Amino acid sequence: MTSPRATLIQVARRAGVSLASTSRALHGTGASPAMVERVRAAAEELGYRPHETGRSLRMKRTFQVAFAVADIGNPVYIEMLTAIHAVLAPHGYRVVVMSTGGTVASTVDLVHSLDGGFVDGMIISPLRVDDAFVTAVEEATVPVVVIGRSLADHGIDSVSTDSTGGIVQAVDHLVAVGRRRIGFLNGPLDTTPGEARQRGFDAATRTAAFTAANGGTEVAEDFTVTAGLAAAHRLLDRADDAGTPLDAVVAANDLLAIGAIRAAGERGLTVPGDLAVTGMDDTDIGRVFQPSLTSVSLGSGRRGHLAAELVLGLVDDGEERGRYVTVGPELIVRESSVSAPTPSPSPRKEDA
Amino acid sequence: MTSPRATLIQVARRAGVSLASTSRALHGTGASPAMVERVRAAAEELGYRPHETGRSLRMKRTFQVAFAVADIGNPVYIEMLTAIHAVLAPHGYRVVVMSTGGTVASTVDLVHSLDGGFVDGMIISPLRVDDAFVTAVEEATVPVVVIGRSLADHGIDSVSTDSTGGIVQAVDHLVAVGRRRIGFLNGPLDTTPGEARQRGFDAATRTAAFTAANGGTEVAEDFTVTAGLAAAHRLLDRADDAGTPLDAVVAANDLLAIGAIRAAGERGLTVPGDLAVTGMDDTDIGRVFQPSLTSVSLGSGRRGHLAAELVLGLVDDGEERGRYVTVGPELIVRESSVSAPTPSPSPRKEDA
DNA sequence: TTGAAAGCGCTAACAG
């Protein structure tokens, strides 16, 4: 029942020594063994716990790091959060989750809120990067690491991936396994990922050897299964009408890919027999799906891990700002793109 | 580039008024319009932002709430986190994520760490509830809301569900749709959910009318797809050997259910034709799976929402401790348990 | 090695 929390000064009195000595003894620096013992005992008796806020005010450090995303609940961000937490917690940092989805109007406001000084640093994965955002980050009072496009030339620590190249890998793979007519199922083009992935598909099908394989692009309303289902039907319809039916679909993420697989099912097509499908992000859901989903991993966990290490360097070790690190895309081939099936799911813990 | 952060005293000087007046003017309480205008202007010019730590120390409030779970990354907890964030953020509270998976040795240590006073309250969903945990929560210096078993009789705010009853619902449903021999695929029995769900299956099959339907229980090593796959094979083997093959499997969560569906596939059984399967937790993954998964929702999001409201009442409105609220289980019938298919997936946003 | 004292940035008595 809400015990009255002992303060350092109480411990000092109990031990019969000064406040300063008490602090030093507890911190283990520059105190005689006798003093340490005496203070430790007093602290123990009173069940003393240092008050973080007092500590923070004095030390000008909160031992907190913010992780900001547009939408928690998105599996990709969750993987990042897990990784970030895993590297930060052992260093004594708490992770504060922030989201633009809630109250804060914009990403820019979110960055501005850092001036409140409630965290020592921030990791942010913005949907869009514009000038206002860059300026806000440049002027932020605490170090910020951006996951997404590289802003290293602005002196902003960044960790990025290459989703453009990832889409190219997917296309190459499908051609390599004998597919001849490949459609692209993308999400909204006015998002950073949508735009980058479109570039990938365009690039992959631009070379003479592949141009014939371009079965067209269809844009889903968002990056979800239902949107993917509808858009996949449009994509397949279009190709059928043109008399050049598709034998493969590259989707801009796993959920769209699952939508495509459902669409195939509704049309009586088998996957991968009649239609090969690839996704992107290598999510849990794709791993356990039937057929298991060939997907381009963008190393969400790895990116989170690296971002956390960057922020740690900035905050703990006074590292110079503006470092830039990137995680390459990796194609994970599973059942949905090749007729000879591959090993099975790699699941994860669950339940509550 | 790390501008030097203006303090209240600087604003006061700039406005040529006292520190106190500045604080009041900014806070909007008990200051003349002229004063407010004057101070606002000065604050604006200096780009003033109140320093949260100073504020916290003085007000004895951090405007932070902790959410503690064993394993972030677990979809059920994520749903809770999303809901918690959604109700807390509009009230100006930040959410600090804590996990026993990281450094902290035990749930009890986690609760003890609250004495550091870095949050105003905590929501925790413990794996196991023992005396040490209860004592820790009772003695905690900030209000704690427990998601899981009700501890209201200890004066601890709790939000719970009824997974026992949920399993009963699943069994009833399967019998209602004509299934005659139902196996139970559970997770480890030494966990709170494993234990509760086992009770559910036992209870459901205890009545005379249902006892014949009990096709036995098999325990998976953990609540994952791969563990479920292996255990499902054992469960089905056992029934086959006994000459009474199963026509239905109730799984203790969605991932185990997916394992069961895979096992069925490997044995040439169709779902739901030859084998009906139900899960629990109503996860995204089950919603988009093929066949879509009949699942007992335990209202993870709702429980998170309610827990957040409880903690808000405790922290903001000085509500009396020890309230108790519960969320009933709800069976969501989809394709995996009935031959006539039901409406399609309800997905969610994704990508980064 | 120890103690006294200052002060981090803020709000809330208390006087005027």
Add this chain to the structure above:
DNA sequence: CTGTTAGCGCTTTCAA
């Protein structure tokens, strides 16, 4: 309505 002052709990100079 405004200003002066104390003090939240802690760490860290500075002297002794």
